[in-house]
Amino acid sequence: MIVRISGEDQYRLADEDARRLNELESEVVAIVEGGSEDGFAQAFAQMLDFVRSHGTPLGEDELEGSDVILPPADVSFAEAGREFTGEGLIPD
Amino acid sequence: MAGLTGRMSTVVKAKVSKLLDRAEDPAETLDYSYQKQVEQLQNVKKGIADVVTAKKRLQMQESSLQQNVVKLDTQARQALAAGNEELAKAALERKNVAQTELQSLDTQVSELEDQQQKLTDSEQKLRAKIEAFRTKKEVIKAQYSAAEAQVRISEAATGVGEQMADVGLAMQRAVDKTENMRARADAVQELEAAGTFEDVTQLGSGEDDIDRQLKQLSSAPAVEDELAKMKAELGSPASAQAPQISAPEGGEASAGGEGEQPATQPADGGQA
Numbered sequence: 001m002i003v004r005i006s007g008e009d010q011y012r013l014a015d016e017d018a019r020r021l022n023e024l025e026s027e028v029v030a031i032v033e034g035g036s037e038d039g040f041a042q043a044f045a046q047m048l049d050f051v052r053s054h055g056t057p058l059g060e061d062e063l064e065g066s067d068v069i070l071p072p073a074d075v076s077f078a079e080a081g082r083e084f085t086g087e088g089l090i091p092d
Numbered sequence: 093m094a095g096l097t098g099r100m101s102t103v104v105k106a107k108v109s110k111l112l113d114r115a116e117d118p119a120e121t122l123d124y125s126y127q128k129q130v131e132q133l134q135n136v137k138k139g140i141a142d143v144v145t146a147k148k149r150l151q152m153q154e155s156s157l158q159q160n161v162v163k164l165d166t167q168a169r170q171a172l173a174a175g176n177e178e179l180a181k182a183a184l185e186r187k188n189v190a191q192t193e194l195q196s197l198d199t200q201v202s203e204l205e206d207q208q209q210k211l212t213d214s215e216q217k218l219r220a221k222i223e224a225f226r227t228k229k230e231v232i233k234a235q236y237s238a239a240e241a242q243v244r245i246s247e248a249a250t251g252v253g254e255q256m257a258d259v260g261l262a263m264q265r266a267v268d269k270t271e272n273m274r275a276r277a278d279a280v281q282e283l284e285a286a287g288t289f290e291d292v293t294q295l296g297s298g299e300d301d302i303d304r305q306l307k308q309l310s311s312a313p314a315v316e317d318e319l320a321k322m323k324a325e326l327g328s329p330a331s332a333q334a335p336q337i338s339a340p341e342g343g344e345a346s347a348g349g350e351g352e353q354p355a356t357q358p359a360d361g362g363q364a
Contacts, residue, residue, distance in 0.1 A: 003101075004254065004258065006104065006258055006261055006262075007210060007214065007258065007261070007262050007265075009217075025100055025101060028100060029100055032100075060217065060220035060221065060224070061220065061221075061223075061224035061227075062224070062251070063221060063224055063225060063228065063247070063248040063249075063250075063251030063252055064247075064250075064251045065247070065250040065251055065253075065254055066105070066254060067105075068101040068102075068105060069101055069104045069105040069254075070100070070101050070104065071100065071104055072261070072262070072265070074265075080100070083100060083103055083104070
């Protein structure tokens with residue numbers, strides 16, 4: 001599976017790692033939906049670190065679409081919240 | 093897709109796809125598609141130039157504010173030496189505001205440097221992908237039938253298109269940050285234009301508008317502390333009198349006071 005971290009790189013991730021990423025992402029989403037910023041930055045950074053450490057970066061001449069695109073590392077809690085109300089990082 | 097249906101990534105991906113759909117079919121004609129990519133690269137360069145311009149503007153304000161801080165400090169000392177405590181206080185209040193602005197400018201300059209670095213990295217990545225696309229399209233055109241080539245080019249175009257969308261997002265974030273800072277820089281400039289950091293000795297004895305605003309802006313304890321410290325350095329009593337430099341301990345402070353200005357001049361100027 002190919003994962004892109006916005007503003008960084010694309011990574012190739014093994015299937016089992018993809019499952020772990022799914023869990024980590026669910027944790028982040030749960031925090032965002034809970035509405036309290038506590039733990040957000042840590043959980044989000046942990047998710048991105050997992051991709052960076054377990055994934056293999058795509059070569060710069062590889063032209064592939066991503067299966068998954070994650071928000072940029074400097075996303076704020078407020079931005080992440082808006083992500084779920086339809087505004088998000090990229091205007092509709 | 094290994095069953096990954098995470099909500100966050102799905103939403104982001106859907107939006108990137110929407111951005112791609114909105115653009116004309118990138119695979120429609122190869123050369124047109126390539127031309128579009130090169131245009132996007134030019135936009136990124138322009139974006140970087142804008143960030144650099146904003147940064148330079150902030151840095152110029154920084155150096156001007158630094159000069160004002162030095163000037164106001166000197167004026168406060170001179171006023172105090174001449175026994176005019178009110179004027180000294182006014183100068184210190186302005187110095188306090190200028191220093192607060194300086195700190196905030198510092199933070200903003202480093203944030204812009206961060207943005208500049210990110211955009212530069214994005215530009216390099218996009219350039220590499222575009223170059224890969226250019227090579228690939230020639231190979232595909234030469235090796236495959238028209239129908240097959242169309243499929244393969246479409247895949248490659250999706251790869252480049254996603255990179256372009258990603259760079260577009262990075263640019264949008266940089267523009268937002270730069271605009272926030274531009275508004276902030278304008279606010280500082282207004283303070284300067286209003287004479288906030290000008291020569292306080294030009295002021296009359298009465299409070300003017302700027303003084304009243306400054307009292308709200310500057311933190312009074314900080315100003316009082318600095319005033320007290322300056323008094324101690326000058327060795328002058330709390331009541332406004334022509335200073336007698338007679339402090340027996342005579343540390344670096346009074347020596348410094350003498351060196352900087354004619355501290356022993358009569359204070360009649362201040363009384364008038």
